[in-house]
Structures are given as C-alpha cells and as structure tokens.
Amino acid sequence: MQKLARTIRLDDSDANIFARPAESGEWAIPGGFEFSNWSEADLAGKARQSFANGWLSLDSFGRATLVAVTAIEAAELEAVTRRLAEHFVTIYGAPDVDTALPVAREELAFMQELCADHDPNVLLLVQRELTGTGVKESFRAITPAEAEIELVAIHGGPDTPDGSV
Template identity: 65%
Template sequence: MKLARTIRFDESDENVFSRPAEPGEWAIPGGFEFSNWGEADLVGKARQAFANGWLGLGSFGRSTFVAVAKIEQNELDSLKNKLSEHFVRVYGAPSVEVAREVAAGEIAFMTELAEDHAPNTLLTVSRSLTEAGVSEAFRAISPAEADIDIVAVHGTLD
C-alpha cells in the first residue's frame, strides 16, 4: 500500500504557509479545510495553502510537494485515528467514531491517488474555486522526469 510523505527542497514552505508541514510527514490533499471558503478568504498565506498545499498529518501544516512512499497498515490505522481526532478538535465532529468514517475516506482517496505511482514520484496539487465548490487537480512527476532545476537552489560561491 502507498501514501505520500511531505518533502521540502528548500525553505520556501516556511515562507509561504502560515503553518508549514515538517518534512517526512504522511500527507493527504486536505481540501476539506477549504470547503466553506470564498474569494474573500483567499489572501496571503491562506491563498497559498489553498492553491497548492498538501496537508501533513503530523503537524496539520501544509507542504508544496509530497513523494509517494510505501506505508504499513498499522501506520494507516494510526493516521485514521489522528485525523479523526483532528476533525473533532478543529471542525467540531460529534465524536471520534463518527469522524473516523470521513477520515478513512480522506486517507483512502490518497492511497488510491498514490497507488499507481512508483515510490519517490513527486505529486503536486492545484486548487481553484468553481461554482460547484473547490476543484482539485493533481500532477505526478516521476523520478526520471525530475530535472535538477525543479529541486536545486542555484547560487554562487562568491
């Protein structure tokens, strides 16, 4: 089974997200956070989180990139519990038991998204507001396609 882990190539996530995810956290798209948002909510760092942030399941911060990785069933179960508790604490779900079904669905969506990709494939998310709500699009960059310019910070030694 596969999921994805947050990855950080440079310090940009620390600058563009109000709460950056830590490198190596398991992640899901986390678009539910924006379900009641409108154009007025899309300002500053919140706009960046909406536009292309993955949700880390350790810090509940955001990351620009995730990389596909293998995950064990016991880790998935732990993530479902953690996300269920987050739904109760942050979104007011009536109980962990009720929230668990939604959490399981969010994680299942991510495992389906990751399953057809090789480990270390980079994934990006792009969101927009539509008449019907939040629209998400995903892009995969295989390790063989990754150009050094995607991940390198260029400079001089002077």
C-alpha cells in the same frame, strides 16, 4: 503493499509561503476539505498559497508543496487515520472520534488511490482553484527521472537583490 505519501522539502520555500509549514517526512493528504466554505475573500497571502497548492500533513496539520509516494504499514495507516479523526473532532466539531473515523478513512483511501499507480519516490503536486461550484483539485505526478530542478526550486545568486542570476 499499501502506499501513501509523505511531505518532502527540497528547499526552505515552504517555511516562507505557508502560515503553518509541514516538516519533511509527515504523512499527507490533499486536505481540500479545509477550504470547502472559502470564498475569493479568503484567498489572500499565505492562506492563498495553502489553498492553491498545499498538501495537508497529518502530524502538525501544516502544509507542504510536495509529497513523495512511499509504502505505509497497516498499523501506521490506522494510527494516521485515528489522528485525522481526532483532528475532525478538535477542529471541525465532529461529535466524537468514532463518528469521524469513516470520514477520515475516506480521505486516506482517496490519497491511497492517488498513490496506487505510482512507484515509490514519485513526487505529487496538488493544484486548487475556486469555481462557481466549489473547490476544484487537480493532481500531477513527477517521476524522479523527469524532475528538473527548476520545477521545484528557485535558484539565486548573491550578486542580485532578487536572487536572480
């Protein structure tokens, strides 16, 4: 069984923190390549949030905080790979899809490696930091049994302006 991950929304926070939020259910990869030429000056507002912990969806090319591991069929994986290659042509100036396909395959193979040792429905988080040598990514897995709601949701009450209880 091949695995990949889909974006997941447990609340509406992604819609508020990302300039282009992904919809729930989109295939996703880390997408750190988007930040390869960034500097501290680029890390402001919603762009900072996308950089710090956003997964790149492969439908809308929006960002999501969480992804969940799931199975993917070979034909669907090939379609997603092609869509990413087309994105490389349109957004990053790759000369053509055939030239971009090997890079797209590498990106998806990396994501499959991240998912390989996890059961379906395990949640994955990405964290990025800008270092002197470039972007450093780290990943964390949360199994559904160990997920505490405080890890992924903000609770509030109607009686306080900031929503705290």
